[in-house]
Amino acid sequence: DAGVIQSPRHEVTEMGQEVTLRCKPISGHDYLFWYRQTMMRGLELLIYFNNNVPIDDSGMPEDRFSAKMPNASFSTLKIQPSEPRDSAVYFCASSLAHQPQHFGDGTRLSIL
Amino acid sequence: AQTVTQSQPEMSVQEAETVTLSCTYDTSESNYYLFWYKQPPSRQMILVIRQEAYKQQNATENRFSVNFQKAAKSFSLKISDSQLGDTAMYFCAFMKPRYFSGYALNFGKGTSLLVTP
Numbered sequence: 001d002a003g004v005i006q007s008p009r010h011e012v013t014e015m016g017q018e019v020t021l022r023c024k025p026i027s028g029h030d031y032l033f034w035y036r037q038t039m040m041r042g043l044e045l046l047i048y049f050n051n052n053v054p055i056d057d058s059g060m061p062e063d064r065f066s067a068k069m070p071n072a073s074f075s076t077l078k079i080q081p082s083e084p085r086d087s088a089v090y091f092c093a094s095s096l097a098h099q100p101q102h103f104g105d106g107t108r109l110s111i112l
Numbered sequence: 113a114q115t116v117t118q119s120q121p122e123m124s125v126q127e128a129e130t131v132t133l134s135c136t137y138d139t140s141e142s143n144y145y146l147f148w149y150k151q152p153p154s155r156q157m158i159l160v161i162r163q164e165a166y167k168q169q170n171a172t173e174n175r176f177s178v179n180f181q182k183a184a185k186s187f188s189l190k191i192s193d194s195q196l197g198d199t200a201m202y203f204c205a206f207m208k209p210r211y212f213s214g215y216a217l218n219f220g221k222g223t224s225l226l227v228t229p
Contacts, residue, residue, distance in 0.1 A: 103157035
């Protein structure tokens with residue numbers, strides 16, 4: 001079975017540009033999570049969805065960040081405008097209820 | 113909010129030896145789940161083991177086992193017969209099931225484990 005698929009794997013862009021990260025969860029999973037990993041702050045939950053509906057976005061750092069889940073098989077995390085401090089690895093994960101979360105391979109984002 | 117503490121930023125163990133990684137957590141809940149995830153240099157997040165708080169029996173998965181002490185709020189991971197492929201960052205994570213609002217994970221800062229020949 002295919003796991004959680006994230007794209008792109010790496011993204012390098014200049015400050016001020018719009019960045020869109022993509023995620024395809026495992027088919028049948030009803031929860032989707034976006035995490036950010038940095039050396040300073042470790043793994044932080046940004047937002048999560050249940051059945052495509054955002055449940056908790058309290059971890060989204062600023063209005064520059066937005067996330068959508070238009071259907072059960074696709075989600076995006078957008079940063080506009082991007083800043084150097086947004087540089088991190090962004091993970092998407094999915095799960096079926098309280099079962100363990102399955103993570104994608106992450107997107108390493110570098111903002112110059 | 114629940115906090116997860118991993119007090120050992122780095123550890124080292126020789127191949128074939130046993131190592132224990134520590135994790136403590138703070139919660140007032142009685143029903144929750146605990147996890148250990150492994151992140152090798154490839155960056156993948158791989159589930160190692162899971163423990164339900166209502167189960168007294170410690171979880172085991174092949175060479176990996178936990179020592180779950182609910183009263184002490186401690187959840188350590190023991191790796192037996194360490195292998196070079198066990199070299200990775202290990203994260204302890206807490207999840208409080210919220211049946212109407214989700215199952216997010218709270219992660220510790222991680223322990224970097226190096227297995228040497």
